[in-house]
Amino acid sequence: MELIKDLPEVFEEFAEQRKNSFLALKKIKDQGTPVVGAYCTYFPREIAMAMGAVTVGLCSTSDETIPDAEKDLPKNLCPLIKSSYGFAVTDKCPFFYFSDVVVGETTCDGKKKMYEYMSDFKNVYIMELPNTQNEAAQKLWKSEIIRFKEYLEEHFETTITDAAVKEAIKEENAVRTALKNLYGVMKYDPAPIKGYDLWKVLYGSGFKFDRKAIPAEINALVDKIEKEYAEGKMEEKKPRILITGCPIGGAPEKVIRAIEDNGGIVVAYENCSGAKSTAELVDEENPDVYDAIAKRYLNIGCSVMTPNPNRLKLLDELIDEFHVDGVVEMTLQACHTYNVETLAIRRFVNEKKGIPYIHVETDYSQADIGQLNTRLTAFLEML
Known part of the structure; x- marks a missing residue:
């Protein structure tokens, strides 16, 4: 990324990154590079990276294929699951089409059962994710990561060395550190940029396949934001909002827009693709690379964990x-x-932190935008 580019242009490049990566992935595939698709923040991408594979996120982003999914799946199922399955079964997702293997995980019941149907037409590998974070769960998750490594070695007729895994850990830690530096600029008050522009970079960076190039690109962006902030370029002072909850990429981004179009600014994302996926690094000093990876990923504070202290x-x-x-x-x-x-989140925010909280439940349609605007405007006016 050249520093001379205007920030709005940079943000739009990241916003278009997912779409622009379709052709890039085809070129990668044509060169014979393995492609591993995944659906979750718990996916230990370092293992796939260590064998030279490209990894890509598959969670779908709109309601376009939900009617197709509902031919097989219940209508009252989570829209993220229906959208994911719909894009897969209709072959409308290039990332899914080019994936040599799709890695699923036993997070929620809906996804687990959906993967069974998906395996009828795609090579699906399931990782058994524990739903708690104690020592026994840690041992199980480490064994699952080793089992995944062995599966990749057998399926792709390759060898994954500890040295290659260590290199992948360093590479991905550098990406996480750069992204943490990026969302760290939102600690400034007033905020230097809009929260939606921040989201475009956080989400779009997941679709950049040259992981080694990401840190320099993101750090250059951080430098530019901070330089312009020092020169007095910043947003107006507005109520500072944190978004938490379900994955927010694609259709649910309407919640970000509803906040920022009605007088607020989103300064933090706890969701997947936000702080949840970058807050903790893999311990590079741990000589047991599989233990290090298992500990880092199992510590993610998702609601599938019981209890779930790490989210709080x-x-x-x-x-x-x-x-x-x-x-x-x-x-x-x-x-x-x-x-x-x-x-539990409402109690924590209201009672422990002493600040207001609102819960909005939505789907992948645009039908509730008016209601979202009304509720969030009232919430922001209260602040």
């Missing part, structure tokens, strides 16, 4: 560090783990 720990840190005025929790309809956990 991260929220606690983000609310303080980013001077948050209010918390918006976005959940998807029929996402039972996140919807049940809203009570």
Whole structure:
């Protein structure tokens, strides 16, 4: 990225990154490079990277294929699952089409059962994710990571060395550190950029396949933002909002827009693709690379974990560090783990942190935009 580019141009490049990567992935595939698709933040991408594979996120982003999915799946299922399955079964997702293997994980019941149907027409590999974070779970998850490594070696007729895994760990840690530096600029008050522009970079960076190039590109962007901030270029002072809850890429981004179009600014994202996926690094000093990877990934504070103290720990840190005025929790309809956990999050935010909280439940349609605008405007005016 050249520093002479204007920030709006840079943000739009990242916003278009997913679409622009379709052709790039075809070139990668034509060169004989393995492609591993995945659906979750728990996916240990370092293992696939260590054998020279390209990894790509597959969670779908619109309601376009949901009617196709509902021919096989219940209508009252989470829209993220239906969209993912719909794009897969209709072959409308190039990332899914080019994936040599799709890695699923036992997070929620809906995804687990959906993967069974998906395996009828795609090579699907399932990792058994524990739903708690104790020592026994840690051992199980480490064994699953080793089993995944052995599967890749057998399926692609290759060898994954510890040295290659160590290199992948360093590479991905550098990406996480750069992204942490990026969202760290939102600690400034007033904020230097819009939260939606921040989101475009956080989300778009997941579709850049040259992982080694990302840190320099992101760090250059951080330098430019901070330089312009020092020159007095910043957003107006507005209520500072943290978004937590379900994955927010694609259709649910309407929640970000509803906040920022109605007088607020999003300064922190706890969701997948936000702080949740970058807050913790893999321990590069641990000589057991599989133990190090297992500990880092199992510590992710998702609502599928019971109990789930790490989510509260991260929220606690983000609310303080980013001077948050209010918390918006976005959940998807029929996402039972996140919807049940809203009570615990509300209590934590209201009682422990002493700031306002609102929960909005939505789906992948645009039908509730008016209602979202009304509710979030009232919330922001209260702040």
